[in-house]
Amino acid sequence: MAKDVLLTAEKLNKRKKTAKVAKIASLVLLGVLTTIFVILTVIFKGGRFVIQLDKDATRDSSLVIYDFKEDRDIKRKLYADEMPYMDNISIKWIPADIDTEKEGSHNGQNYIAYTFYVENISNVAVDYWYEVVIDDVIKRVDEGIRIMIYLNGEPTVYAKKNADTGEAEPDTKPFYEGNRRSEEYIAVLEERKTLAPNSPDRITIVVWIEGDDPDTVNSLIGGDIKMHMNIREERINPNELQKIEESKESEEEKVDEQNDSNE
Secondary structure (H helix, E strand, C coil): CCHHHHHHHHHHHHHHHHHHHHHHHHHHHHHHHHHHHHHHHHHCCCCCEEEEEEECCCCCEEEEEECCCCCCCCEEEEEEECCCCCCCCCHHHHHCCCCCCCCHHHHHHHCEEEEEEEECCCCCEEEEEEEEEEEEEEEHHHHHHEEEECCCCCCEEECCCCCCCCCCCCEECCCEEEEECCCCCEEEEEEEEEEECCCEEEEEEEEEEEECCCCCHHHHCCEEEEEEEEEEEEECCCCCCCHHHHHHHHHHHHHHEEEEECC
């Protein structure tokens, strides 16, 4: 009888130890899975695309940016809706009216799209630069990225040069790739000359992974890219502005004279 009681006590102790070990193992496994989940979220989430005025600009800057022409809610930063995952598509899948269909953030299936305005609120013309900065790249996903920018209805498509040939991809302008610091570099750098007062520029930026790009291969799967857009102002000297206006008037007079002679 005593032997049976002893055996029962040993079994209970073993069960308690087994349950304790199982509990600890479950907690460790839960911790590991939680860590993995956080890492994957960070990698695939990528963050929101941001459009911003130059952070070094003074308070008396001549430029402002806003989403909607009829509701000028002026801001220093504009945020596109987040897109946690993006699959490759063809430029042919981008709507033909992407530049005019909406204002503000209007992402579609597997592409980012944002339309906004840059306005000069001073009483003299200004030049400005717009640039798209690649902040970080994982698994070389920038090899297949396309950036299309409409400036007042005129589109330009930018892409990284072909990895094998070093040549520009068909129908694209090569990435600028200036000021490279580790993974960070400037992909697009353009100057907008002589923005007149009270005559806003309409800009639409579209970002996608081009499936027809030969560099868009399976090794890019699971990659990530982070980027933002800067608007930087350059003021024009009033004397230079007068020269520009005089040059325009001279050209118009020449055209009028040519038309008169033809008649």
